[in-house]
Amino acid sequence: MNNSTIQIDVTRDESQMITDIRWVAPDGGIDAYQTAKAAFLGLWDGEARESLRIDLWTGKMMVDEMNDFLFQSMMGMADTFARATRNVALSDELKAFAKEFHRKASEALEAENKGQ
Numbered sequence: 001m002n003n004s005t006i007q008i009d010v011t012r013d014e015s016q017m018i019t020d021i022r023w024v025a026p027d028g029g030i031d032a033y034q035t036a037k038a039a040f041l042g043l044w045d046g047e048a049r050e051s052l053r054i055d056l057w058t059g060k061m062m063v064d065e066m067n068d069f070l071f072q073s074m075m076g077m078a079d080t081f082a083r084a085t086r087n088v089a090l091s092d093e094l095k096a097f098a099k100e101f102h103r104k105a106s107e108a109l110e111a112e113n114k115g116q
Helices: 063-085 086-113
Strands: 007-012 019-025 029-034 040-045 050-057
Touching: 019 040, 019 050, 040 063, 063 086
Parallel strands: none
Antiparallel strands: 007 019, 019 029, 040 050
């Protein structure tokens, strides 16, 4: 049996705002710490049949970046769903939703920026 470790380090300021996210995964070829502005980690508890999540983002994460991050994450989840279930039709529906979400989020941000 072989174990692998992915390490995520989070730095917070005195007000508990996340200022830095760093991660390393030596067994995956990431030997030096990488920085990130946000991270989503989802775990499945099979006994309780529930999803456990850790959602992290720094104060440096801009709204347009969060829009892109959510869009790309949903597209990735759709691909994972298709590989795991072979249900391409539902995967395509999730991708269509993600595209529409991204369009609306981008339009909302553009309207907000025009109003300032």
